Amino acid sequence: MQAYRVTDWNQHFENNRSREIKRPRYFLCPNRYDNDGYIQLISHPKGPEHFAVWITCLGVASRSKIRGTLLSDNGIPHTPATLSHKTRIDVAHYCDGLERDRKSVV
Numbered sequence: 001m002q003a004y005r006v007t008d009w010n011q012h013f014e015n016n017r018s019r020e021i022k023r024p025r026y027f028l029c030p031n032r033y034d035n036d037g038y039i040q041l042i043s044h045p046k047g048p049e050h051f052a053v054w055i056t057c058l059g060v061a062s063r064s065k066i067r068g069t070l071l072s073d074n075g076i077p078h079t080p081a082t083l084s085h086k087t088r089i090d091v092a093h094y095c096d097g098l099e100r101d102r103k104s105v106v
Contacts, residue, residue: 003077004098006061009068013058027062029055046096053097056087 006013013028032038041050057070060083064071070078078086080094 001077001079004057004070004101006058006068009061013062013068024062027058029058044100049093050097050100052089053093056089057083057098060086 012030015028018024018028041047041054044050060078061068061070065073065075070083072078072082080091080098083089083094084091
């Protein structure tokens with residue numbers, strides 16, 4: 001099974017200080033809500049749900065052994081079900097949000 005990876009993780013969600021931290025308790029996240037990516041994400045009918053999926057995926061990816069990748073502690077790729085279990089967000093939201101992301105990347 002192939003793991004999901006956040007595109008350009010190092011460029012958008014890391015800096016010189018965060019790269020030194022072994023097990024972060026927080027991650028860098030841009031806070032602009034007027035850029036095209038955010039507007040496209042949130043303007044979808046399920047935009048707020050997809051935003052929650054995006055932010056929690058970033059949080060999970062920030063704590064992965066390979067930062068920016070959705071891997072569990074044992075190195076197995078996360079699935080919508082394991083992400084749901086970890087974050088307590090309904091699995092249907094992960095199925096829908098990750099499928100939307102996969103389609104937008106293709």
